[in-house]
Amino acid sequence: MNNAIEVNGLRKVFDQNAAIEDVSFFVKPGEIFGLLGPSGSGKTTTIKILTGELEQTAGDVNVLDVHSQSFGTSDFKSKIGILSDNSSLYERLTIYDNLKLFCKLYDAPLEQIDVMLDVVNLREESKKTVSKLSKGMKQRVLLAKALIHKPKLVFLDEPTSALDPGNVAHIHRGLQKLNEAGTTIFLTTHDMEEATELCDRVAFLDKGKLQELGNPDELRYKYSTHAFHVETFAGERLVIENESGNANKIKELIENGEVKAMQTDNPTLGQIFLKITGKELV
Amino acid sequence: MNAQRISAIFEKDIKDFMKNMMLLMMPVIPIILALLYKQLGGEEGLPIPMLYLIVGVTFSSVTASCMMTMMAEENEKKTLRGLMLSPASFLDIIIGKSLVVGLMSFIALTISLVIVGIKPFLNVQAIIGLILLFLFFLFLGIGIGLFTKSIASTSAYLMPVMFLFGFTPMIDFLGLGEDSTAIMIADVFPLMQLIDMHDTNSWIPIGIVAIWALGAALFTYICFKKVRTDD
Numbered sequence: 001m002n003n004a005i006e007v008n009g010l011r012k013v014f015d016q017n018a019a020i021e022d023v024s025f026f027v028k029p030g031e032i033f034g035l036l037g038p039s040g041s042g043k044t045t046t047i048k049i050l051t052g053e054l055e056q057t058a059g060d061v062n063v064l065d066v067h068s069q070s071f072g073t074s075d076f077k078s079k080i081g082i083l084s085d086n087s088s089l090y091e092r093l094t095i096y097d098n099l100k101l102f103c104k105l106y107d108a109p110l111e112q113i114d115v116m117l118d119v120v121n122l123r124e125e126s127k128k129t130v131s132k133l134s135k136g137m138k139q140r141v142l143l144a145k146a147l148i149h150k151p152k153l154v155f156l157d158e159p160t161s162a163l164d165p166g167n168v169a170h171i172h173r174g175l176q177k178l179n180e181a182g183t184t185i186f187l188t189t190h191d192m193e194e195a196t197e198l199c200d201r202v203a204f205l206d207k208g209k210l211q212e213l214g215n216p217d218e219l220r221y222k223y224s225t226h227a228f229h230v231e232t233f234a235g236e237r238l239v240i241e242n243e244s245g246n247a248n249k250i251k252e253l254i255e256n257g258e259v260k261a262m263q264t265d266n267p268t269l270g271q272i273f274l275k276i277t278g279k280e281l282v
Numbered sequence: 283m284n285a286q287r288i289s290a291i292f293e294k295d296i297k298d299f300m301k302n303m304m305l306l307m308m309p310v311i312p313i314i315l316a317l318l319y320k321q322l323g324g325e326e327g328l329p330i331p332m333l334y335l336i337v338g339v340t341f342s343s344v345t346a347s348c349m350m351t352m353m354a355e356e357n358e359k360k361t362l363r364g365l366m367l368s369p370a371s372f373l374d375i376i377i378g379k380s381l382v383v384g385l386m387s388f389i390a391l392t393i394s395l396v397i398v399g400i401k402p403f404l405n406v407q408a409i410i411g412l413i414l415l416f417l418f419f420l421f422l423g424i425g426i427g428l429f430t431k432s433i434a435s436t437s438a439y440l441m442p443v444m445f446l447f448g449f450t451p452m453i454d455f456l457g458l459g460e461d462s463t464a465i466m467i468a469d470v471f472p473l474m475q476l477i478d479m480h481d482t483n484s485w486i487p488i489g490i491v492a493i494w495a496l497g498a499a500l501f502t503y504i505c506f507k508k509v510r511t512d513d
């Protein structure tokens with residue numbers, strides 16, 4: 001199979017303001033790919049173009065071997081799952097009835113409703129009316145809705161932004177299981193820990209431009225100074241460059257029993273983003 | 283078009299209708315009106331224009347009004363987006379909703395007419411007339427529903443539809459001269475044509491109402507094109 005997503009020279013202009021500029025990347029089948037950026041950087045716009053909700057101003061977009069010209073077809077729409085940033089549920093209906101609607105629209109077997117309710121931990125609440133749910137519970141129903149037809153590829157726009165940590169962990173496990181079963185996941189987030197934990201590869205987006213792309217571990221190595229950070233029992237904090245000339249110095253510290261802690265420099269994705277763009281990711 | 287998707291939308295909208303007090307009140311209006319009129323009618327039943335006033339109230343307050351309210355709510359609550367991202371086509375969505383509105387209109391109209399006297403409507407010509415009139419109001423409802431972004435704003439559009447097309451027979455009570463321009467224009471309105479039909483047995487009134495229905499369909503199509511290119 002070819003790449004699940006291929007984007008070349010993507011550009012999107014809203015009334016003379018470019019929201020996306022010359023963005024190119026691909027997503028391999030089976031990957032969890034994270035698009036990271038502060039709010040307003042163009043993440044949602046990218047997802048909307050990849051799912052056919054918006055048309056690009058320029059550039060070539062292919063998703064699951066379908067060219068963007070054919071994103072409007074029922075056939076394409078039934079292959080992908082979407083959790084969009086601003087979607088909502090039918091408030092007067094129960095969780096079950098909401099999922100049943102989408103089950104039928106996507107031509108999925110009704111047994112999938114209970115399967116998905118388990119994934120998002122809402123089996124007990126299925127007869128509850130949506131208007132009575134907390135924001136986090138609604139978000140989990142939306143996630144179940146996005147996955148109900150077992151799509152090969154899902155787009156998740158900030159899937160855990162409204163959830164508390166317990167639920168986030170549960171959803172992460174669910175997504176990892178889904179991914180192990182072969183689903184390709186494209187997600188956006190501004191949560192660096194989420195990206196580090198889940199993603200095989202991440203792309204940094206800032207002001208509509210891709211700034212960096214790679215495996216989180218490789219990026220952390222690439223942006224590391226590789227220096228040793230040493231804390232001594234005397235309370236000193238030393239930064240020792242990773243050079244052969246410093247070998248004796250480190251040997252001495254160890255022999256004298258002075259070393260309380262020692263690590264190599266290993267920046268977080270958030271620190272790397274700050275380094276590249278001069279911005280915090282919020 | 284896809285029957286399973288249409289039925290999914292129908293099932294969802296029927297459930298939602300039954301839990302929505304505002305929508306549930308709509309079919310009650312013509313029934314209450316019918317009960318009131320029945321008191322006035324006496325032995326020989328109500329005159330034809332009064333019967334069509336009930337038809338007009340049913341189609342404007344149930345058919346057109348429920349349709350635009352349902353569509354406006356999907357817009358306002360952003361649920362329409364979820365439907366549009368699904369494999370359902372826009373036509374599937376509209377047909378599913380129209381079936382709900384059609385069912386509710388049928389129930390409200392039948393009960394109302396049984397109360398005031400359904401006899402004059404039990405012939406092929408009258409039934410065809412009612413179906414065309416229903417389509418006319420349905421298309422108006424869909425067309426307006428396409429561009430209303432909130433439930434609150436629908437009443438502003440509903441009022442003119444109700445007064446012009448739902449209450450047309452009331453113009454006779456305004457005390458205008460027999461040959462005033464307003465009366466002459468009102469005479470070609472769909473409700474007045476159907477009232478005339480009962481005097482003549484001619485099919486011309488049906489033809490004119492069919493043209494109104496086609497006009498409303500065209501209006502809906504234009505609204506659809508406009509909304510689509512604006513996005």
Ligand SMILES: Nc1ncnc2c1ncn2[C@@H]1O[C@H](COP(=O)(O)OP(=O)(O)O)[C@@H](O)[C@H]1O
Nearest residue numbers: 014015019037038039040041042043044045046
């Ligand atoms: N429909 C629109 N019309 C005009 N500008 C828009 C529209 N949608 C998004 N934008 C602009 O595009 C930029 C990127 O927005 P968005 O993709 O929503 O960012 P993110 O999801 O990363 O927060 C923002 O500057 C936003 O104001």
Ligand SMILES: [Mg+2]
Nearest residue numbers: 043044085157
């Ligand atoms: Mg966004």
